[in-house]
Amino acid sequence: MGLTVENAVVDGECLGVRCEGGTIAALGPEVSPEAGDERLDAGGAHLLPPLVNGHTHAAMTLFRGSGGDLPLMPWLEEKIWPVEAKLGEEDVYWGARLACAEMVRTGTTRFWDMYWHPEATARAVNDAGVRATIGAPLFDLNGSPKKLRDSAHRSLEALAGFGPRVTPALAPHAIYTVSEESLRWIGALSAERDLPVQIHLSETEREVQDCLAAHGERPAFYLDRLGLLSERTVLAHGVWLDPDELALVAERGATVVTNPVANMKLAVGGVFPHHAARTAGVAVGLGTDGAGSNDSLDLLSDLKTFALVQKHAAADPTAIDAAEAWAVATGARAPRLGASALEPGALADFLLLRANSPELGIGELMADLVYAATAASVAAVVVAGEVLTRDGEVPELEEIVARAAERARGLGL
Ligand SMILES: [Zn+2]
Secondary structure (H helix, E strand, O other), X not given: OOEEEEEEEEOOEEEEEEEEOOEEEEEEOOOOOOOOOEEEEOOOOEEEOOEXXXXXXXXXXXXXXXXXXXXXXXXXXXXXXXXXXXXXXXXXXXXXXXXXXXXHHOOEEEEEEEOOOHHHHHHHHHHHOOEEEEEOEEOOOOOOHHHHHHHHHHHHHHHOOOOXXXXXXXXXXXXXXXXXXXXXXXXXXXXXXXXXXXXXXOOOHHHHHHHXXXXXXXXXXXXXXXXXXXXXXXXXXXXXXXXXXXXXXHXXXXXXXXXXXXXXXXXXXXXXXXHHHHHHOOEEEEOOOOHHHOOOOOHHHHHHHHHHHHHHHHOOOOOOOHHHHHHHHOOOOOHHHOOOOOOOOOEOOEEEEOOOOOOOOOOOHHHHHHHOOOHHHEEEEEEOOEEEEEOOEOOOHHHHHHHHHHHHHHOOO
């Protein structure tokens, strides 16, 4: 028994998709349902790979709309860190459920997360039916390396056993909040156990200046010297990476995830050099960052901003085209992020976008997807052969919104 989607369209061809055991069993014009299958009539909707949110802090939906209009460090020190010190598991669970609901409704089925009580986010991911790579944020500048190591081990243990939808990761917060000794230790542990590493890098110019002053080298070279720049590493931001750093990141096979909306909201003053990064061979993905600094998790919307800010910064409308922007947002330009393939044997994760919606009815599909599509174009989202949303309806949404709001109020947000 599986799911069969009929009347979906790929490259102008009408076809069916049969999903069984969480993967795509068959795909093509001749595919028809088997006895007992759940059936979904796509009604001519476009069959597309889902979006991959390469960097977020899902449960920060609780902080939505309460960040003030502050620069990065005062925002963290005055608005975020004091409240985070009080966060409990249930806060994170309902914040992450809200995040998953928002991401699913806007076409994202997989995300990379760095947040407290990671096991609560993992539980939310499984309950919502999506996929995520999750790590607890690791800090030690005000604590001790021993505490950081204990916290890393604890979070890896807590994240084990959630099944195939949850991938445990190490998530050192940044080079300015983790000591050199601990960064080295994290690099060694990542290599020994083949664990992904997520870290904020080169988000502000001050971070680069401070790194140069403290270590005599730029952030990517510093990370590399500590053994933390590898194909397992996902760097969030990378706004200020210079050409030598981009060449190094490419050589090491690390991924950069750009978060254009969060960068503009916090006014970091620069734009990720996408064209230079791709020319150098860097793997690139797209992220929203947390709702505290965005304030939305709608990657379909941020995808447009990403393309526009790249064009604007380069004063060149050809700096990035729609197909490239779409490829970045679906993870196709960063093999480690987990892009979905639409072929037999692949995970049965995909989107159906209404071909007859006002936004997609006219024009070239790629251009429409990047510059015009909204959540209203999303007809259905499928993960592991399970329909997670149809026409914007997410099971238990009312309760999720109410419980998350209650948790936010309880934290004084
Ligand atoms: Zn972040």
